[in-house]
Amino acid sequence: MEAPGGVLSQLCALEVKARSRKAQPRQRSRVKELRARVVALTAQRDLLRADIQALKDIQKRRTRLEERGDGDEDGTESEDPEKSQLLQLMARQTQLKELLHAHHVIGGYDVVQTRQGKGMCVTLTTAYEGTYLDSFNLEIELKPTLRISRHNVPPFIPLSGLGDLQADIRGFLDTLGTHLNAFAGRKHQLRLVKELHTSIQVMESNVLCSILVLMLTVPTKTMAVLCSMDYTDHARCLPTRVCFHCQDEELPDSPKWKNNTSLLMETPVHKALATMKMMGHIV
Missing domain, CATH: 3.30.457 (Copper Amine Oxidase; Chain A, domain 1)
Incomplete structure (x- = not known):
């Protein structure tokens, strides 16, 4: 006959096993959520790096033009006249923007x-x-x-x-x-959505641009998803609430689309949609 202590040990071991089995689905769900978050942040990082590189290129060209002078046409660079004129206009535009920004800051x-x-x-x-x-x-x-x-x-x-x-x-x-x-x-973001994302349909918006409803398409299931965005804080450019509606009731609660919700609430809508396209979440 087995000692009572041995029976208790077996019962404790079985209880630990049962708890670990219950915890495994939650852990797997958490891992999926974290992985989807990593993918979203990586895509944002790549976009920011591209923007930074573009700004660096413009700054280098502006510095080169300022060193040469507006009227210097020595021909030391292999740029054609149209490109040289474009660079001069870009440099002048940057200077004016900086002056206007300084005026606004003070x-x-x-x-x-x-x-x-x-x-x-x-x-x-x-x-x-x-x-x-x-x-x-x-x-x-x-x-x-x-x-x-x-x-x-x-x-x-x-x-x-x-x-x-x-x-x-x-x-x-x-x-x-x-x-x-x-x-x-908000108005400018809506304009950029219509110009940059022609595959996305704007279903509803108002004059204040405090309500925005978009029709998105999921590529894997060829399924339409309604994205409703509310901007209840009229002093901000970002939404205070984002909701997804579709035939698949489980999709809005999935880790991937929860991350899409956070992305839309933390990033301008035209940039968030670009990130979602890059990750293959929408067409």
Whole structure:
């Protein structure tokens, strides 16, 4: 007859085995999720490296042009005239962007007096990833109190809820600039999606660009996937919620598509879609 201690040891061993078997599926799922995350981060890294290399090439060409001078046509380089002119334009454009960026960083606003000093017109210029976009203007009456008389700010941005114009005009303009930049950035991303991703159909969007629904196609199953993106924080260019809907109910909860959700919430939509295409998740 076997000792009681031996029976207890066997029972403990069986319990440990049972627990390890239950843990194995969770571990495998976690490993798949981590591997998919590694693939996504690797694709992002490759895109960033390509962008950095392109910026380095432009900077080298700009430095070379500045050393030669705008009017120097000594012919020491083997570039044709059209390419040389293009490089000069690129260098000049870079200089202007840097000046505009410096003006924006120091909090400068373009202000013009109006109505013989009784008012002023403030211009706010929006930009996204180095691309300058739309400009918006406010005409402000100075007397007897500060009051916005005219403006071309979109009506869905409530000026009354952005701060106290009387007590802190700088804070008001900063908050307004943040909302305008976010709106212009979302609008620019939508434009890039339509231009760069012709295989992806934009099913729905609104004037504020706070709702975006895309029709994606999974290549392995030739299945359509609806991607719904909500931008509830109107002061940001990135969505606060991303949802996938398709016939395969298990697909949105898979590690691969959970990583796609994180990617879309952390990366501009046109870049996130490029990464998803590179990984073979969509067509």
